[in-house]
Amino acid sequence: MRILRRVLGLLVALVVSSVLVFAFMQILPGDPARVALGLNASEESVARLRAEFGLDRPLHTRYLDWIGGLLTGDFGTSYLSHLPIGPQIADRFGVTAWLVAAAMIVAVVLAVPLGTIAAWRHRHPIGAVLSAVSQVGMAIPSFLAGVLLIAVFAVRLRLLPAGGWTPPSVDVVAFLRSLVLPALALGLVQAAVLTRYVRSAILDVLREDYLRTARAKGFRPLPALVHHGLRNASIPVVTVLALQLTTMLVGAVVVERVFVVPGLGSLLLDAVASRDLLVVQDVVMVLVVSVLTVNLLVEVLYAVLDPRSVRR
Numbered sequence: 001m002r003i004l005r006r007v008l009g010l011l012v013a014l015v016v017s018s019v020l021v022f023a024f025m026q027i028l029p030g031d032p033a034r035v036a037l038g039l040n041a042s043e044e045s046v047a048r049l050r051a052e053f054g055l056d057r058p059l060h061t062r063y064l065d066w067i068g069g070l071l072t073g074d075f076g077t078s079y080l081s082h083l084p085i086g087p088q089i090a091d092r093f094g095v096t097a098w099l100v101a102a103a104m105i106v107a108v109v110l111a112v113p114l115g116t117i118a119a120w121r122h123r124h125p126i127g128a129v130l131s132a133v134s135q136v137g138m139a140i141p142s143f144l145a146g147v148l149l150i151a152v153f154a155v156r157l158r159l160l161p162a163g164g165w166t167p168p169s170v171d172v173v174a175f176l177r178s179l180v181l182p183a184l185a186l187g188l189v190q191a192a193v194l195t196r197y198v199r200s201a202i203l204d205v206l207r208e209d210y211l212r213t214a215r216a217k218g219f220r221p222l223p224a225l226v227h228h229g230l231r232n233a234s235i236p237v238v239t240v241l242a243l244q245l246t247t248m249l250v251g252a253v254v255v256e257r258v259f260v261v262p263g264l265g266s267l268l269l270d271a272v273a274s275r276d277l278l279v280v281q282d283v284v285m286v287l288v289v290s291v292l293t294v295n296l297l298v299e300v301l302y303a304v305l306d307p308r309s310v311r312r
Contacts, residue, residue: 006299010292017288018070022063025281031055032079035275053079053278066281075282080274085282088267093286095165096263099186099256100248102179106187107194107244114191115198122203131199137192142251146185146258153181163260182259186251190244197240242298246291 033049034041050056054065069076075086114130121127154162160181166174253265264283271279 006296010296013292014289017292018067018285019063021281021284021288022066025277026059028277030275032275032277036079070282070285076278078276078279080276085279088279089264089282089286092262092264092267095261096249096252096256096265098168098179099182099252099261099263100245102183103187103190103248103252104241104245106183107190108241110188110191111194111198115195116202118195118199119202122199130195134192134195134199137189138196140189140192141254142186142189143254143258145189146182146255149181149185150258163258165261178259178261182255182261185258186248186255189251190248194237194240194244198237201236238298238301242294245294249287249290 031046031050033046033053033055037045037049047056054062057065066076073086075084075089077083078085078088114134118127118130118134122131150162153160160177162181164178166178168175252263253268255261256263256265257269264286268280268283271277271283
């Protein structure tokens with residue numbers, strides 16, 4: 001029942017978000033038709049192109065046509081390139097998905113063991129060192145991490161390419177090489193953030209009575225934590241992972257620029273720079289749908305990790 005309410009809430013949020021995105025695009029200064037034709041274009045040419053773009057129609061008609069197109073997979077045509085927007089977004093979204101997925105793997109693989117060790121040894125020097133390193137990592141923006149990684153691994157050591165992108169269908173090895181540095185730049189910073197939350201969650205679990213009971217029954221401290229505590233500790237961490245995933249989608253915009261990765265963020269920035277507002281509108285809506293869908297999946301995962309949440 002709770003999940004059904006969340007699905008209904010997702011639909012309402014999508015409708016509200018679409019209205020806000022559409023309205024925001026309409027109040028931005030500048031005329032896409034005049035931008036496409038140039039400043040010296042005649043008023044007749046601008047009016048003719050506005051009619052071709054459908055910009056002379058009422059706002060509610062344009063909104064309904066836009067939403068209807070999105071629901072049927074028709075994202076419209078770019079004002080500048082006159083190419084269909086849907087295939088461009090599909091291609092770029094695939095690149096961004098690879099980058100975000102790899103960065104998330106980096107963050108989880110590093111943060112879970114390091115956060116657990118930092119909590120388990122919080123009274124020892126190694127716990128203090130891990131906590132300090134994670135705090136420093138949280139202060140480093142992804143683009144700066146990217147520049148440092150390029151300086152070390154691409155310029156100085158010449159082990160990995162400084163930028164560019166090779167699709168996996170073309171060359172798997174070159175694809176992995178082009179993915180490593182941007183994934184690390186995006187994932188290392190998020191790993192620092194996640195490490196702090198894993199440490200906090202593990203410390204809370206260590207104070208619970210059921211762990212004391214497990215140890216009283218003969219479990220050693222670490223096996224007791226692994227068998228009885230990690231599942232409960234994972235519940236708040238899942239929430240942070242969802243928030244980090246949305247943060248990575250936004251952070252990928254800058255990282256893709258640093259490493260010249262042709263992802264969704266690069267498409268968005270190029271469209272903003274050229275004032276191709278329909279592309280901007282479509283890309284922002286795709287990002288909104290992605291964020292809201294992730295939040296819904298987190299609710300479902302809550303029900304798996306904590307069955308008590310289903311009855312709430």
